[in-house]
Amino acid sequence: MNYSLITDDLIFGPPPQEEDFFPLYTLGVGLIINPRMEYPPYLYPQDPPPLPTLWLPTIDSPHLPIPVSLLIKGVQVALSFIDDGRKAYIQGPPGDYRAAAMGAAILIAQGFPVNAAIKLIHLRHPGVDIDAWHLRHPILRFAEEWAKLNPIQ
Structure with a gap:
């Protein structure tokens, strides 16, 4: 299986x-995040x-940036698995901006x-133009919303 290890x-x-x-289970994967409308879970x-x-x-x-609400939901679920010592696996082909946006959001939520x-996404998962407006803009909006939802005490 060909995959990109972004972080541990x-x-x-x-x-x-x-x-x-x-093999995913033996790698420690506890959650698969599927942001692809065209690949619903019943096709697994x-x-x-x-x-x-x-x-x-x-x-x-x-023309349709990924909604920030979906990034927040994905991050919340992913962090619950990561906090329990499991890994999150985001499925998407090389160049898929949805996986890159979700991954960046998880990293931002981790600090x-x-x-x-x-x-880091650009270095470890080449093939996606993470600086493209439709990708960078939702990531920046996520960071703002996440900071509001999780103020530093």
Whole structure:
């Protein structure tokens, strides 16, 4: 299976096939985040999938940036698994901005500065133009909303 290890607890890769679930489990993956509208969970080779799956259906288009509300939901669920010592696996082909936006949002929620999160995604998951407006804008909006929801005490 071809995947990109972004951090110790965040992985990007293609939609898992039946033979991929056990290797993902042995890697420590506890959650699969699927932001692809065109790949609903019922298309997985096993129903239900053997790992918990969060489907956040969005369209990969520069005309429809990923909604910040979906980034927040994805981050909240991902952090609950990460805080329990499991990894989050975000499925999406190389160049898919939805996976990149979700990954950047998770990193920001973990304390990465916005530009550091964007740079890390760019370095570890090449092929996506993370500086494109339709990608960067929702990430910046997420960072603002997340800071409001989680003020530093």
